[in-house]
Amino acid sequence: xxxxxxxxxxxxxxxxxxxxxxxxxxxxxxxxxxxxxxxxxxxxxxxxxxxxxxxxxxxxxxxxxxxxxxxxxxxxxxxxxxxxxxxxxxxxxxxxxxxxxxxxxxxxxxxxxxxxxxxxxxxxxx
Amino acid sequence: xxxxxxxxxxxxxxxxxxxxxxxxxxxxxxxxxxxxxxxxxxxxxxxxxxxxxxxxxxxxxxxxxxxxxxxxxxxxxxxxxxxxxxxxxxxxxxxxxxxxxxxxxxxxxxxxxxxxxxxxxxxxxxxxxxxxxxxxxxxxxxxxxxxxxxxxxxxxxxxxxxxxxxxxxxxxxxxxxxxxxxxxxxxxxxxxxxxxxxxxxxxxxxxx
Numbered sequence: 362x363x364x365x366x367x368x369x370x371x372x373x374x375x376x377x378x379x380x381x382x383x384x385x386x387x388x389x390x391x392x393x394x395x396x397x398x399x400x401x402x403x404x405x406x407x408x409x410x411x412x413x414x415x416x417x418x419x420x421x422x423x424x425x426x427x428x429x430x431x432x433x434x435x436x437x438x439x440x441x442x443x444x445x446x447x448x449x450x451x452x453x454x455x456x457x458x459x460x461x462x463x464x465x466x467x468x469x470x471x472x473x474x475x476x477x478x479x480x481x482x483x484x485x486x487x
Numbered sequence: 488x489x490x491x492x493x494x495x496x497x498x499x500x501x502x503x504x505x506x507x508x509x510x511x512x513x514x515x516x517x518x519x520x521x522x523x524x525x526x527x528x529x530x531x532x533x534x535x536x537x538x539x540x541x542x543x544x545x546x547x548x549x550x551x552x553x554x555x556x557x558x559x560x561x562x563x564x565x566x567x568x569x570x571x572x573x574x575x576x577x578x579x580x581x582x583x584x585x586x587x588x589x590x591x592x593x594x595x596x597x598x599x600x601x602x603x604x605x606x607x608x609x610x611x612x613x614x615x616x617x618x619x620x621x622x623x624x625x626x627x628x629x630x631x632x633x634x635x636x637x638x639x640x641x642x643x644x645x646x647x648x649x650x651x652x653x654x655x656x657x658x659x660x661x662x663x664x665x666x667x668x669x670x671x672x673x674x675x676x677x678x679x680x681x682x683x684x685x686x687x688x689x690x691x692x693x694x695x
Binding site for chain 1: 564565566567568569570585588589592593595596599600602617619620621624625626627628629631632
């Protein structure tokens, strides 16, 4: 295992398959644990809106004002589903989403086609 | 009988949105217009409202149509809360800032919990700001998943750089009403749309 450089920011690109077998609770616990350890995650398949609100709630419970001030999150709109799927109550499929600790990651702008983020300098993560 | 046929005329309506978009200013405006009361204090410092407040039986009408509602003013929803912001940008003391930040985290949790108990939402957005924030998108997605009616109040229309057209383009699937909660501009239009949208009979919301 290589030694961590405190000035490096860790990006983890998480495949759809990695999270596919997890329940929503397990998924949120995994994400929050990674983010609290200073890692920025790029999820190939993001979270449903319900999972996102649950993540916000869980984040608020975990905020420690000296070490963890919350998260930054940005994702594309869910895929549009067909009329038939909506009639059958099938949920929209979430798309690529970036999530990181708010002291390291800042969302600058997002729209339908582009998500711009910035790394906040002088902070390290592993 | 008419209500059974044409739908619900009593609804619990939540005022939602990120911090500092004017939720409590709007709640105060609605209450002042229809009850003569106010909901709570407002401030330029974010997270002024840190507990949800509910006022029952607010009756609004527009000619022949009316709506009786319980109005819930909720704390601003955010993904991060840093007490340093209150100290550095607004000059609060360290103790006051930490207390405010702690209460604000509890307020966010409470606001989200209220989603289980409401029939419709007035989502307040700042018409001078970029509407594509994750909080806005997340709230709308969550309400759509619950099949709850959403009305977007494009607030601060009195500001020089306000652009309600940007909000309309961003969320074409929902009614967007340009208003100024501060001056009262177009609140009549808001009330008309609230009666129309929230008085309508809807399918029972799906479980989450």
